[in-house]
Amino acid sequence: MTDPRTRLLYVGWTGQGNLGDDAIADALLPRLSTVEPWQVPHDPAGFARRVLGGGLIGAGGRAVLVGGGTVVGRRNWRLLLSATGALLARRRPWYLIGIGVEDPAFQGKNSFSGNGELARWTGLCGRFDRVTVRGPRSVELLASVGVEAELVGDPALLHEPGRAGVVREKLLGVNLGFGDDLWGHDHDRVLAEVAETVRGLVTDGWSVRFMVINPKDGPLAAAAVRLAGVPEERVEVRATRTVADYLDAVGECTVLLAERLHALVLGAAAAVPLVGLEYQPKCADFLGSVGSAERSVRTDRVGAAVLREHVDNLAAQRDAESARLLGRVDDLRSRLRRELDAIRSSTGDALASR
Structure with a gap:
């Protein structure tokens, strides 16, 4: 029998020694049981090896999952996602959670956001079940090209301290x-x-x-x-x-x-x-x-x-500011959990009922 569940193929900048990108993956992947154990290689040579090494098998049952990071509005990520959707994960819709949008106001060495790049994402954004983003500027940037997005926060906020630390003065x-x-x-x-x-x-x-x-x-x-x-x-x-x-x-x-x-x-x-x-x-x-x-x-x-x-x-005002901040973070954690619930429900994830 054909598995009715949608397998998810994670696209993210992981395994590069950067704690932030790994923190996003570590926050999301254990909470989604249908994610493939392998991730999309982001270098062209690695991507080609994956395609030629059996990556095409099962592509019709897989959908793209973008976990976070500043991805939208960057040409290199648009090309990677397009290639992934054509070859490795052809099922629709795609999914993302708490994505970041590159602000074209900043033009650095490798921003890949010039020449109206963000406008080229409107079609790609339409492939996602819904678009949720990290912060208010990301909402504004997507609105400027006609894409509706909801603020849910950065997925790494799902991490919580394992123990209550004693705050040291000064x-x-x-x-x-x-x-x-x-x-x-x-x-x-x-x-x-x-x-x-x-x-x-x-x-x-x-x-x-x-x-x-x-x-x-x-x-x-x-x-x-x-x-x-x-x-x-x-x-x-x-x-x-x-x-x-x-x-x-x-x-x-x-x-x-x-x-x-x-x-x-x-x-x-x-x-x-x-x-x-x-x-x-x-x-x-x-x-x-x-x-x-x-x-x-x-x-x-x-x-x-x-x-x-x-x-x-x-x-x-350390105590008051800490309490205020925790309140904002708790609200975003609730939003992130709701998005995870929605993804699990949509993909037939066995964790949906938990």
Whole structure:
């Protein structure tokens, strides 16, 4: 007999050593029983090997599942999804949850969003059962090309701390790291301003914990520590290789100052007050989803004085801000769970009745 269930084929930037993209997959895949155990290769050679190595078998019973990340509005992802839908997963509709939309206002080295790219996604978006997105800017961008979308938040918000951490007084969490480019195209300036912020806070009795969620973050943290010139006992650099590691480390912090998107997302999941170093618009898009848009500082406008003002303000109202943030996150988690329920119901997933 033919299996009436729809198999789902996951498309995402996973297995690259980036905790954020892996956190999305780890949040979603265990909650969906019909996802194939293999994922779509995103490099052309790997994709071709999958097609020639038996990937065409069963393609008629598989539908695309895009789990998250800043995918919509990027030419490389449009081509990958089109090829996947033609060769590896030909069933309709497709599914996605909490996707990010590339903002063409930012043109970096590899944004792939120029020349009216977003408008080319209208047909592709029509293949999805429904379109749900990470933040309010993503909703606006899709509306500008006639695509209706609903804000449900970033899927990594489904992660919750395994234990209640004890918040340490005057402990600043910091993450430094970015993708291929940033507002202002000058990360040395960002390092200098963060280092000055750290130096001033340590002088006033704070300790600082730099958290590494991508191998590229380590050298940036080390450089900031050198520039700050603070006593060794007042600063640490901690590698957080898993979501649980990161949630444990960030949960003890009074305030989090973070650059990578999912350092912010997982900080919000732990209800830690946030200051975002907005290296690209996606960071502001997420902060807007949790009611913290005013805490986004673009990297071409960053300054130690404004960072210090944000940290001091949040530290002074730490408990109230944490509670407010948790309320927003809980609402988004409810939306994400409803979307998962809808996908399970639509695909005949055995977990639908649980």
